[in-house]
Amino acid sequence: MAQNSNGKIQVAVLGASGYSGAEALRLLLSHPHVRIQALTADRKAGAPIGEVFPQLDGYGLPMLQRIEELDWDQIDTVFCALPHGTTQDVVAALPDKVKVVDLSADFRLRDIDAYATWYGHPHRAPDLQEQAVYGLTEFARTAIANTRLVACPGCYPTSALLPLLPVLEKKVIRTDDVIIDSKSGVSGAGRALKEGSLYAEVAEGIHAYGIASHRHGPEIEQELSGAAGLAMTVTFTPHLMPMNRGILSTIYVKLADGADVEDLRAALAERYADEPFVRLLPQGQAPQTRHVRGSNNASIGIFADRAPGRAMLICAIDNLVKGAAGQAVQNFNVLHGLPETTGLSLAPMFP
Numbered sequence: 237m238a239q240n241s242n243g244k245i246q247v248a249v250l251g252a253s254g255y256s257g258a259e260a261l262r263l264l265l266s267h268p269h270v271r272i273q274a275l276t277a278d279r280k281a282g283a284p285i286g287e288v289f290p291q292l293d294g295y296g297l298p299m300l301q302r303i304e305e306l307d308w309d310q311i312d313t314v315f316c317a318l319p320h321g322t323t324q325d326v327v328a329a330l331p332d333k334v335k336v337v338d339l340s341a342d343f344r345l346r347d348i349d350a351y352a353t354w355y356g357h358p359h360r361a362p363d364l365q366e367q368a369v370y371g372l373t374e375f376a377r378t379a380i381a382n383t384r385l386v387a388c389p390g391c392y393p394t395s396a397l398l399p400l401l402p403v404l405e406k407k408v409i410r411t412d413d414v415i416i417d418s419k420s421g422v423s424g425a426g427r428a429l430k431e432g433s434l435y436a437e438v439a440e441g442i443h444a445y446g447i448a449s450h451r452h453g454p455e456i457e458q459e460l461s462g463a464a465g466l467a468m469t470v471t472f473t474p475h476l477m478p479m480n481r482g483i484l485s486t487i488y489v490k491l492a493d494g495a496d497v498e499d500l501r502a503a504l505a506e507r508y509a510d511e512p513f514v515r516l517l518p519q520g521q522a523p524q525t526r527h528v529r530g531s532n533n534a535s536i537g538i539f540a541d542r543a544p545g546r547a548m549l550i551c552a553i554d555n556l557v558k559g560a561a562g563q564a565v566q567n568f569n570v571l572h573g574l575p576e577t578t579g580l581s582l583a584p585m586f587p
């Protein structure tokens with residue numbers, strides 16, 4: 237392990253001039269076992285990080301460099317917060333000794349053909365894809381501890397899988413009738429300039445997008461199918477909300493024959509009893525994005541529907557924390573055998 241004289245793990249954040257890279261820096265600055273050795277950017281390479289993100293000025297962080305300029309002898313682990321499609325070429329060129337915590341979608345889909353269908357090009361590093369572990373931490377600790385490459389889940393999938401996996405494992409819901417209605421803050425689209433992220437396009441309104449065609453649909457189905465033991469297809473509709481951070485997913489399910497909503501509560505309570513970041517809310521309390529903002533927490537609420545045999549699971553996360561950089565740090569901790577909450581004990585910001 238590349239450690240400096242203080243015994244710290246030396247990390248590079250690739251894509252540090254983006255939203256999730258910056259969020260990784262915010263968290264890593266208070267991580268006691270990390271030294272932030274290098275930062276990269278593309279268009280903004282050569283600039284001090286404090287010029288790109290004034291809120292990160294004054295913390296002694298390195299300059300933004302191009303990836304090709306990094307000295308890999310000095311780096312043990314990379315947090316890779318690059319656009320999907322770019323990441324696989326970058327990771328394929330890294331020395332084998334470098335561990336990778338990837339925030340992008342490049343290594344999440346195990347089926348190479350599904351990747352080509354949903355991402356519009358054949359995968360260029362299929363061997364690496366085979367080694368990658370899908371890093372929904374609460375469900376993959378042993379595998380994460382034994383890999384070199386962790387593919388952190390997408391933000392929408394994290395908010396859908398945390399409530400759904402335990403109830404599927406316990407077989408208390410039907411597998412043929414799952415509807416995931418998700419709402420995201422605009423930071424989910426990243427910092428790069430896009431017409432659809434302009435203030436006038438987002439403020440004072442909400443809209444659905446990627447209807448029956450969003451690339452997180454197959455990612456969610458991959459993991460649900462694994463838990464259910466059969467191929468599942470779900471209805472997944474993302475919406476863009478006029479807020480900076482947060483994802484709220486309201487999930488409509490049909491109860492299995494003989495099951496009631498208390499069985500859902502019992503399945504989730506049992507699965508998450510000892511989990512530091514997943515909070516099951518008291519009966520009747522609905523999760524809110526403002527109650528998880530800035531934290532690695534996921535809040536889950538369970539509600540019986542008035543329609544017989546139906547229930548709702550509602551999950552709130554911060555897309556940049558449990559949906560991206562926070563889960564990445566959680567996976568980094570597992571990868572290095574550190575206590576999982578290290579660097580992640582910040583309580584939510586409120587209001």
Ligand SMILES: NC(=O)C1=CN([C@@H]2O[C@H](COP(=O)(O)OP(=O)(O)OC[C@H]3O[C@@H](n4cnc5c(N)ncnc54)[C@H](OP(=O)(O)O)[C@@H]3O)[C@@H](O)[C@H]2O)C=CC1
Pocket residue numbers: 250251252253254255256257276277278279280281303316317318319320322339340341389390391423424425426427428555556559560
């Ligand atoms: N935002 C979110 O909520 C989440 C994001 N993710 C994933 O994390 C990754 C980063 O997302 P996000 O932070 O939102 O994106 P941003 O657009 O905000 O940042 C992208 C970063 O990658 C750099 N970059 C862009 N193109 C290249 C390239 N060709 N070579 C090297 N570096 C490049 C950019 O540099 P420069 O600024 O100089 O152009 C910037 O630092 C994506 O894969 C995204 O899907 C995952 C979960 C949630």
Ligand SMILES: CC(=O)N[C@@H](CCC(=O)OP(=O)(O)O)C(=O)O
Pocket residue numbers: 320339340341389390391392420421422423424425426474476
């Ligand atoms: C609001 C918004 O635009 N969200 C992004 C998904 C967020 C994300 O970053 O997902 P990946 O990690 O899979 O890229 C989208 O819909 O494409």
